[in-house]
Amino acid sequence: MKPVRLVTLLASLALGSAVAAEPFPGPAPRDADGRFLNRAGPIPQAGPSVTFPFFLRRFGTSVTGREGEPAWLGNDGAFLRENARHSVPTVTWIGHATLLVQMDHVTFLTDPIWSDSPSPIPFLGPERFVAPGMRIEDLPPIDFVLISHDHYDHLDIPTLTELAERHPEARFLVPLGNAELLRSEGIERVEELDWGASTSVGGVEAVSVPVQHWGRRGLFDSRERLWSGWVVRGAERRFYFGGDSGYSRDYRDVGAALGPFDLAALPIGAYEPEAMMRPWHLDPEQAVQAGRELGARRIVPIHYGTFDLSDEPLDEPPRRFRAAAEAAGFAAEDAPVLRVGETLRF
Ligand code: ZN
Ligand code: ZN
Numbered sequence: 001m002k003p004v005r006l007v008t009l010l011a012s013l014a015l016g017s018a019v020a021a022e023p024f025p026g027p028a029p030r031d032a033d034g035r036f037l038n039r040a041g042p043i044p045q046a047g048p049s050v051t052f053p054f055f056l057r058r059f060g061t062s063v064t065g066r067e068g069e070p071a072w073l074g075n076d077g078a079f080l081r082e083n084a085r086h087s088v089p090t091v092t093w094i095g096h097a098t099l100l101v102q103m104d105h106v107t108f109l110t111d112p113i114w115s116d117s118p119s120p121i122p123f124l125g126p127e128r129f130v131a132p133g134m135r136i137e138d139l140p141p142i143d144f145v146l147i148s149h150d151h152y153d154h155l156d157i158p159t160l161t162e163l164a165e166r167h168p169e170a171r172f173l174v175p176l177g178n179a180e181l182l183r184s185e186g187i188e189r190v191e192e193l194d195w196g197a198s199t200s201v202g203g204v205e206a207v208s209v210p211v212q213h214w215g216r217r218g219l220f221d222s223r224e225r226l227w228s229g230w231v232v233r234g235a236e237r238r239f240y241f242g243g244d245s246g247y248s249r250d251y252r253d254v255g256a257a258l259g260p261f262d263l264a265a266l267p268i269g270a271y272e273p274e275a276m277m278r279p280w281h282l283d284p285e286q287a288v289q290a291g292r293e294l295g296a297r298r299i300v301p302i303h304y305g306t307f308d309l310s311d312e313p314l315d316e317p318p319r320r321f322r323a324a325a326e327a328a329g330f331a332a333e334d335a336p337v338l339r340v341g342e343t344l345r346f
Helices: 006-014 048-064 078-083 157-166 179-183 250-258 284-294 316-327
Strands: 090-095 098-103 106-110 144-146 171-175 190-193 197-201 204-209 229-233 238-241 263-267 299-302 343-345
Touching (some): 171 179, 171 204, 190 204, 204 250, 238 250, 284 316, 299 316
Parallel strands (some): 144 171, 238 263
Antiparallel strands (some): 229 238
16 A cells, blocks of 8 residues: 555544644654754764774673573464464564564564674674574564664564565565665565655554664665654554654654554663763663653563663663653553563553
């Protein structure tokens, strides 16, 4: 289906309603060079006095190793394959930002990565601390795949090509400018969406929504491809995927326009050193705040403990997340720290 502007969609949904829909942010702004911008405008990157010692520390831990990886629970996929066309809504954490979601009779993946290292040069890339929670061959039939942005820990070409071969019907939804990365690898069923655009898959609608982040895969392609969060809305459930994102007003605006949500998957890791990470990655307390602003009934934390990406201890993000969620009044079952491979019904 051709992507439609969300304002059109909201206008049609609002027909018959006395309450006007909130104005929705989109399309994504660009600078004079045509590179994409966040809604907050240009945000400077940390300089070499911060980044150089950081990369030295990352090299050091790749030699010494680190402890505190998340608990792992193998998932053979049997229940999820059986459930694929049924209506028990589930979310399964495969690791990092990779989730398998089933709702409204569709099955989809977010930012799938089964590779050992998210890097163009795998033996130099960040180490994987914990195996994927399910074998790629055990997945149920996939209807679509959501990609948040072009960073290697979110857009993993070896995984995407294998998924396209194993699931020839699957559609790959990417933010504006990312389709060529997949098409050049022979993946044809790709659709690009700008912020505020949506497309229908089965009985649900997927909407690309703004988050504060950036993109780059090479030396000179910074912000040439857009980044986004995703909303998936069906008759029975509403799901929000935060991808990789720093704190901004985007959560409040998306919550007002498209919320509330039955479940929000939000990144909680890669927040240290703060001088480098703060604009781009939520810390656990900010993730809980974002969940509240989205109007999320449940929050599932992602983007921690899987790859060696940042300075904070591996097991710190989930501990701080649980404390912050409890302080914010979320019941334990509404802000669960999942084991890798664990399935939650929602
Ligand atoms: Zn990223
Ligand atoms: Zn990331």
